[in-house]
Amino acid sequence: MKRLVATAVFVIFGTFAFAQTTSEEEKVKEVVDTFFEGFHARDSLLMKSVFYEDPVIQTIAKGKNGDTQLVNEELEKLLKGIVSIPLKTSFREILQDYVIKIDGDMANAWTPYSFYMNETFSH
Numbered sequence: 001m002k003r004l005v006a007t008a009v010f011v012i013f014g015t016f017a018f019a020q021t022t023s024e025e026e027k028v029k030e031v032v033d034t035f036f037e038g039f040h041a042r043d044s045l046l047m048k049s050v051f052y053e054d055p056v057i058q059t060i061a062k063g064k065n066g067d068t069q070l071v072n073e074e075l076e077k078l079l080k081g082i083v084s085i086p087l088k089t090s091f092r093e094i095l096q097d098y099v100i101k102i103d104g105d106m107a108n109a110w111t112p113y114s115f116y117m118n119e120t121f122s123h
């Protein structure tokens with residue numbers, strides 16, 4: 001009987017913990033989706049709405065010599081760059097998956113993607 005109660009408590013707690021995690025993961029996914037909704041609409045206010053104060057924006061780029069460089073960028077510069085893309089230029093970033101890890105108040109979303117510029121695969 002004790003074993004049955006312990007199993008039932010574990011199953012109930014495990015289900016609650018999983019549901020809570022799934023709910024938190026959905027919230028993270030919603031933030032990512034909101035950013036890309038703003039991205040595709042060139043809406044800087046919508047994109048900015050999902051950032052915390054003073055975010056760290058980093059990208060990886062190739063330098064003139066072909067070496068890999070880590071580039072720090074200000075949020076305002078990133079948003080201005082996206083908004084300034086000419087309307088005649090179409091672009092689409094397709095997220096292929098969401099790998100979300102949560103540790104307390106910190107979350108990380110890894111989203112492999114395909115990027116298309118004027119309907120042509122870019123990267």
